[in-house]
Amino acid sequence: MTGSLLRNFVNTSTLKVLGNVGKRKALPCIPCIGTFMHKRFLATTNEHTMTVREALNEALDEELERDERVFLLGEEVAQYNGAYKVSKGLLDKFGPKRIIDTPITESGFAGLAIGAALAGLRPICEFMTFNFSMQAIDQVVNSAAKVSYMAGGTVNCPIVFRGPNGLAIGVAAQHSQDFSAWYGSIPGLKVVSPWDSEDAKGLLKAAIRDPNPVIVLENELQYGISYPVSQEVMSSDFLLPIGKAKIIREGNDITVVSHSRTLNFCMEAAEQLQAEEGISVEVINLRSIKPLDVNTIVNSVKKTNHLVSVETAFPQFGVGSEICALAMETEIFDYLDAPVERVASADVPTPYAANLERLSVPDTQVISKVIKRNLYRKK
Template sequence: RSVFRCLFANSKWAVMCLLTGVNVRDALNQAMDEELERDERVFLLGEEVAQYDGAYKVSRGLWKKYGDKRIIDTPITEMGFAGIAVGAAFAGLRPICEFMTWNFSMQAIDQVINSAAKTYYMSAGVQPVPIVFRGPNGSSAGVAAQHSQCFAAWYGHCPGLKVVSPWNSEDARGLLKAAIRDDNPVVFLENELMYGVPFDLSEEVMHKDFVVPIGKAKVERQGTHITLVSHSRCVGFCLEAAAVLAKEGVECEVSNSLLDIIFVSVSYTNGLFEEGCTPLFAECPAFNYLDAPAVRVTGVDIPMPYAKILEDHSVPQIKDIIFSVKKVLNM
């Protein structure tokens, strides 16, 4: 008992981690809480983030702790409050701008791209823009076409933005802290269906200074036959598919995120499966190591249907990953 108190005395969240794991929602909440406490320039604004504790309860408890000046409820006007946040970043503050869903960022895309993304470069590095735009991204469940779009590729093609798409609680906690501390604008794409999923976190990850470097992929599972590359929720799908395929003698390597890990992985697995990956791989040196063409498994090219059975057939499933791996390996 005394050892327990010694190890975790400085972290109430570590106790939760030891007992039940930390879900993605709480990991995000912890990251914002610790960064708000660490740097008085950090503040959060968006619709329902304060008194209501956030539409998805990601900001739960922060308004009571930090008050109206640090946790700010805004009107329903994405263009307006995104512009306020960008201006605050110009003035030296470090805003976290929450979109209730990234689909609503379309109302503020001029602020995100023309104001936030381009200013640091156009000022020759004189004017940093330390802002994080965050919120749920991609398909959820039963929310139809206008609430189900994935903006990873949209914003990933815009120079000046760092785009982050976390999978588990370690990603969420470490990457959000890194994003808040970054002097560049960061687009932080969460997944609504992952908010309540718990993951065990180590004492190292629970440390207040732990960050995950932006732009560094991680091998979640070692393998020798083929590399599965994904991000966000589909990393879990790839791991589940890899477990099924292992029973058939196929060892899949699973990479969480994109290009910097692909060369290393593909150079010895000699095959590649991509989920929602950018087509830049064709220009990567690893292309020469492939024994078969790369295969992409993504959502079908239609607006998201509302009906659940159609929705399930519109987004990648574990069976689709298994089918594609077998296709690449000629099984």
């Protein structure tokens, strides 16, 4: 169903209800993450904390201030302060010419943003959810991604497409899917998938400054979670390189590769396995889906000799599939003591019923089970 048809029967009050739903789900205390989240991200007296939402907002604020060519457009980004409050306060500070509310016409405003980028501006195009980007996928793939190549490198398209991606809670199949592999397979696009507040700020700022189209895949359930940040992260000059992963937990027995929200469960599984069975798990936060940091994965597996990938996308043709292929095509293969395993969501449209939804996506228990199986350890 196109945005123009939706507009005929979705009124402003309905959109505000949707915005409130999104805001409610992004609260910091998410029961399914468990005790780990409350322990791991409790700042010390020397640390500052920042929610992912605040980090994204700060990145937008700083880049809008830094470069007058930057502007933000999307559904409810202005007067409503964003469906998830990521753009809170930006309209008051920068005005309606730079913070622009759009109709529910993804193909239309994505095309407008691409035209503005080709004309020398630096648009940030927000999709209320990346599921809605399917209405604009022709613009993203056939226009933004390919224009530089088809113009022989003489034309750049400096545009950012951003918004929540992947699993949300209780929004059913048409609103809960991961587009990492979809966009990661397209030549001409860069794709990043932030996890914590450091990722969110550093990757978004880098994406805005990049001369090429960048997809920033956030997660709705991460927005309200607070993470410690350093003084460096709080600086307006803080950037993270696109294409570089980060080892967020060092280990010796097995390498676990993941991105976005599932890293919470990978870290919880790693700490539990260390405490209960002495298994030392190294966890890699990919940060960048395309380009993929192959070297960090290779060097980790040289040390651990085991590799597991974790994601919430569907199992076929996903990021985990690419990592499995890399294990066959690089020197990783020579160091493996067991086959690579991938953990992903069930091969079904995401269920609406809460009990079925929980069963369809990987959690701490599933990840722990696969890690032990890969290490040939069974209770």
